[in-house]
Amino acid sequence: MVTELTRPAAPVDDPGATGRAETDGGVGARWCDRCGESVADGPHAACAAARALEPPRWCATCRRRMKVQVVPAGWSAVCVEHGERRG
Numbered sequence: 001m002v003t004e005l006t007r008p009a010a011p012v013d014d015p016g017a018t019g020r021a022e023t024d025g026g027v028g029a030r031w032c033d034r035c036g037e038s039v040a041d042g043p044h045a046a047c048a049a050a051r052a053l054e055p056p057r058w059c060a061t062c063r064r065r066m067k068v069q070v071v072p073a074g075w076s077a078v079c080v081e082h083g084e085r086r087g
Contacts, residue, residue: 031058031061032058033047033059034047034050034051055070055075055076055077055087056077056085057077061079061082064081066078074086074087
């Protein structure tokens with residue numbers, strides 16, 4: 001049996017409030033965790049509304065596509081660089 005080792009996830013902000021998710025060492029998210037576009041491009045109101053019901057698809061720190069698993073009890077999303085997040 002193979003076990004996957006991951007680093008602890010970064011602290012998570014409220015994704016529904018700003019459309020941004022995780023932070024990395026005090027530096028704010030640079031990428032929208034739903035569409036993968038830059039948060040500096042403008043508000044992501046539609047992304048924030050959608051994130052209230054669905055898991056993140058992109059890492060907000062490095063813009064990598066995450067491996068996402070949805071189960072009845074919630075979801076988990078794994079970035080190969082920044083670890084796992086759960087919701």
